[in-house]
Amino acid sequence: MITELAVERVEFTCGSCWHRWSVDYDVQRNLDGRGEEWEYFYRDNTAVPSPYTPEGAPPCEHCGRHWVGHLVARRPVPLPGTSDAPRSRIPPEGLHRPERLLAPLLGADGHPQPPRDGPADRPTANPDSR
Secondary structure, eight states, X not given: OEEEEEEEEXXXXXXXXXXXXXXXXEEEEEEOTTSOEEEEEXXXXXXXXXXXXXXXXXXXXXXXXXXXXXXXXXXXXXXXXXXXXXOOOOOTTSOSSGXXXXXXXXXXXXXXXXXXXXXXXXXXXXXXXX
């Protein structure tokens, strides 16, 4: 069962070259059948290890070293199903807002962030995000 959804902005500072950057992660907390709570991290709709651990720290785009991040901001995402939340029934034929299937994915690069894999994945500047 999902217990919490949030977007977390994680900041990294390279201890080698002192480059600083931040990345937005979608975080999901789940309660399993044994009463244990687990966190899942996603970046651009891809599951990734926790950025708060050495295994999940992305490399510095300048020197390639990995440094654990720290939380600088978060935005909780409301869980569905609250009684006072407005809702809209989706027609059975599934044609409600078909444009959403063709919309580009909203990446984790709403602000300048390093690439995930290499130079081809570098985010482009978005003048609307200022």
